[in-house]
Amino acid sequence: xxxxxxxxxxxxxxxxxxxxxxxxxxxxxxxxxxxxxxxxxxxxxxxxxxxxxxxxxxxxxxxxxxxxxxxxxxxxxxxxxxxxxxxxxxxxxxxxxxxxxxxxxxxxxxxxxxxxxxxxxxxxxxxxxxxxxxxxxxxxxxxxxxxxxxxxxxxxxxxxxxxxxxxxxxxxxxxxxxxxxxxxxxxxxxxxxxxxxxxxxxxxxxxxxxxxxxxxxxxxxxxxxxxxxxxxxxxxxxxxxxxxxxxxxxxxxxxxxxxxxxxxxxxxxxxxxxxxxxxxxxxxxxxxxxxxxxxxxxxxxxxxxxxxxxxxxxxxxxxxxxxxxxxxxxxxxxxxxxxxxxxxxxxxxxxxxxxxxxxxxxxxxxxxxxxxxxxxxxxxxxxxxxxxxxxxxxxxxxxxxxxxxxxxxxxxxxxxxxxxxxxxxxxxxxxxxxxxxxxxxxxxxxxxxxxxxxxxxxxxxxxxxxxxxxxxxxxxxxxxxxxxxxxxxxxxxxxxxxxxxxxxxxxxxxxxxxxxxxxxxxxxxxxxxxxxxxxxxxxxxxxxxxxxxxxxxxxxxx
Amino acid sequence: xxxxxxxxxxxxxxxxxxxxxxxxxxxxxxxxxxxxxxxxxxxxxxxxxxxxxxxxxxxxxxxxxxxxxxxxxxxxxxxxxxxxxxxxxxxxxxxxxxxxxxxxxxxxxxxxxxxxxxxxxxxxxxxxxx
Numbered sequence: 001x002x003x004x005x006x007x008x009x010x011x012x013x014x015x016x017x018x019x020x021x022x023x024x025x026x027x028x029x030x031x032x033x034x035x036x037x038x039x040x041x042x043x044x045x046x047x048x049x050x051x052x053x054x055x056x057x058x059x060x061x062x063x064x065x066x067x068x069x070x071x072x073x074x075x076x077x078x079x080x081x082x083x084x085x086x087x088x089x090x091x092x093x094x095x096x097x098x099x100x101x102x103x104x105x106x107x108x109x110x111x112x113x114x115x116x117x118x119x120x121x122x123x124x125x126x127x128x129x130x131x132x133x134x135x136x137x138x139x140x141x142x143x144x145x146x147x148x149x150x151x152x153x154x155x156x157x158x159x160x161x162x163x164x165x166x167x168x169x170x171x172x173x174x175x176x177x178x179x180x181x182x183x184x185x186x187x188x189x190x191x192x193x194x195x196x197x198x199x200x201x202x203x204x205x206x207x208x209x210x211x212x213x214x215x216x217x218x219x220x221x222x223x224x225x226x227x228x229x230x231x232x233x234x235x236x237x238x239x240x241x242x243x244x245x246x247x248x249x250x251x252x253x254x255x256x257x258x259x260x261x262x263x264x265x266x267x268x269x270x271x272x273x274x275x276x277x278x279x280x281x282x283x284x285x286x287x288x289x290x291x292x293x294x295x296x297x298x299x300x301x302x303x304x305x306x307x308x309x310x311x312x313x314x315x316x317x318x319x320x321x322x323x324x325x326x327x328x329x330x331x332x333x334x335x336x337x338x339x340x341x342x343x344x345x346x347x348x349x350x351x352x353x354x355x356x357x358x359x360x361x362x363x364x365x366x367x368x369x370x371x372x373x374x375x376x377x378x379x380x381x382x383x384x385x386x387x388x389x390x391x392x393x394x395x396x397x398x399x400x401x402x403x404x405x406x407x408x409x410x411x412x413x414x415x416x417x418x419x420x421x422x423x424x425x426x427x428x429x430x431x432x433x434x435x436x437x438x439x440x441x442x443x444x445x446x447x448x449x450x451x452x453x454x455x456x457x458x459x460x461x462x463x464x465x466x467x468x469x470x471x472x473x474x475x476x477x478x479x480x481x482x483x484x485x486x487x488x489x490x491x492x493x494x495x496x497x498x499x500x501x502x503x504x505x506x507x508x509x510x511x512x513x514x515x516x517x518x519x520x521x522x523x524x525x526x527x528x529x530x531x532x533x534x535x536x537x538x539x540x541x542x543x544x545x546x547x548x549x550x551x552x553x554x555x556x557x558x
Numbered sequence: 559x560x561x562x563x564x565x566x567x568x569x570x571x572x573x574x575x576x577x578x579x580x581x582x583x584x585x586x587x588x589x590x591x592x593x594x595x596x597x598x599x600x601x602x603x604x605x606x607x608x609x610x611x612x613x614x615x616x617x618x619x620x621x622x623x624x625x626x627x628x629x630x631x632x633x634x635x636x637x638x639x640x641x642x643x644x645x646x647x648x649x650x651x652x653x654x655x656x657x658x659x660x661x662x663x664x665x666x667x668x669x670x671x672x673x674x675x676x677x678x679x680x681x682x683x684x685x686x687x688x
Contacts, residue, residue, distance in 0.1 A: 005685075007669055007681065007685070010668060010669065011667060011668075011669060014666060014667045014668060015667065017666075018666040018667065034605065035605055035634060035636070038605060038606050039636055121606065121608075151671040151681070151682075152671060152672060154671055155640075155667060155670065155671075156671075156672050157611065157639075157640045157643035157644050157670060157672065157674045158608075158611045158612055158644055158672075158674070159608070159611075160608060160611070160640055161606045161607065161608025161611065162608055163608075226680075230673075234612050237608055237609060237611070237612050238581075238582075238609055238612050238613075242607060242609075272620060276673070277673050277678055277679050277680055277683060278672070278673045278680050280682075281683065281686065283686045284682040284683075284685075284686065287682070287685065287686070
């Protein structure tokens with residue numbers, strides 16, 4: 001964890017007082033609803049379908065057990081005893097009362113948390129790889145750079161009223177686990193000789209116009225990071241479209257200008273800022289590094305669990321990940337148990353998870369953009385003990401990377417933007433694929449669901465993506481295949497949309513096609529789509545859709 | 559006439575600006591006129607139109623404008639601190655804003671992390687000196 005100093009703390013305390021006063025003025029009728037909207041959004045507060053929704057920032061997904069206990073207590077006191085972990089690595093409360101929000105923010109500030117800029121047209125929570133600091137392919141510890149950017153972006157006087165929301169992702173390892181190509185800005189750490197720098201990717205994004213980002217600089221030396229960000233944001237703030245909300249993201253500006261012209265403009269702006277006072281100093285990097293708590297690793301040896309054949313081994317295979325320190329492992333806690341909305345956790349679960357983090361993982365955990373949790377520093381010798389505890393809490397579903405590890409937005413059950421529900425669709429798919437052996441046989445598969453084209457469920461980069469659409473007031477579902485997070489590719493729509501009840505059948509037919517076409521276990525679903533194209537999948541899905549899967553299986557067996 | 563706040567004081571009869579900059583104006587083309595001017599205004603056409611913040615910084619930091627820099631248009635209490643950080647020292651509040659109450663808006667947050675027209679040295683460099 002980055003531990004606040006007195007200045008960081010004062011800022012969040014003053015922000016609470018500021019919002020308390022703004023809320024009071026709104027409730028007194030001194031502040032117009034439209035104006036208050038801008039202010040409350042920048043403090044994470046939406047007005048949703050049934051109630052306000054408060055999105056609490058979890059900077060780069062990193063949480064202490066103390067903070068998680070506070071979140072559990074807030075969800076119990078001010079909400080209905082549960083929270084929803086989002087794809088932005090944040091926590092959403094779906095039922096707080098507007099007049100309680102200043103108090104909630106004050107409670108958050110006591111554990112160095114806030115909801116600053118979790119919504120509104122400004123720089124949002126910085127996201128990163130959930131294995132930052134422990135991955136074997138690490139280039140830099142991305143948390144340090146995320147914190148640097150968090151401070152730079154927090155109440156930036158020039159960039160608080162951008163044309164539209166702005167999302168930045170940082171990846172510090174060789175593999176891109178932060179989806180840097182589908183963010184407004186993606187930063188991917190690179191090492192040239194001894195020097196650390198960043199590949200800078202701009203203009204990617206999902207939403208209604210999904211675009212894979214463009215590399216505008218192959219190597220930006222680290223000390224220029226903030227001046228270069230200032231330059232990009234300034235070009236965007238001045239020239240991004242403000243006449244049409246659907247054309248206002250930076251990806252549209254980059255597309256309209258052309259990448260080369262956009263890069264030229266940024267470089268011209270940067271030439272004026274480069275080497276100025278915002279140039280990052282080694283002292284500041286050391287200061288930030290020094291304020292992060294670090295696990296006191298023991299000298300341990302790796303344990304070989306490969307010969308095991310028990311339910312524990314399925315969990316080891318799917319939910320336990322390599323660690324750069326011998327004798328340790330990172331563990332994914334699946335929030336994707338069938339029947340539970342993806343990413344939801346109750347206050348009781350949060351408290352138990354916090355206790356487990358204290359016992360098993362140095363009192364810290366991470367929230368992943370796949371809406372799961374990670375204990376990053378577990379002793380391998382304690383994996384079995386942790387598994388037993390998690391299993392008792394319903395948090396040991398061995399499905400990380402598999403079809404039932406569904407990313408889903410809250411959808412029409414909660415969100416006023418949604419065209420269709422997404423949680424019941426996720427559940428119906430999970431129920432259809434409840435056979436673990438079958439699931440493991442299908443192998444790696446990302447299935448993502450969004451309830452509308454705003455794409456909060458990242459359906460464009462799911463190997464299978466499902467999008468809720470509205471057809472004459474009815475909820476229908478469009479299916480895409482072939483999307484991928486990294487290397488980024490966008491899914492292709494297979495054809496006309498489906499009624500909700502048909503969705504599990506459609507998924508089953510896609511899987512049948514895949515199993516039929518694959519060269520072997522190592523060729524994943526998405527690889528087959530990229531090799532064979534959409535056509536064979538489409539043909540199988542739309543052939544006699546009314547036929548029951550069970551009958552077809554019999555027919556296939558015969 | 560809505561109230562003008564200048565250097566944190568309420569001014570009764572402000573002089574009109576000599577130049578009103580629109581948020582999409584080409585600043586390079588205007589730059590030559592700036593040295594002779596005493597009052598330049600920047601228009602904020604909407605509550606959440608943030609272009610003027612960049613314009614303010616550029617006029618101050620890049621083009622070296624030293625005179626009064628006045629925010630006009632939709633300017634409200636909750637904008638004041640950010641605008642001041644971006645180099646504005648005068649604020650023509652929109653109709654209906656309580657100028658006296660708005661004065662408190664300059665001091666909501668005591669510190670900013672970033673470089674700005676008002677504080678060119680970012681917090682991390684000042685922290686290092688502590």
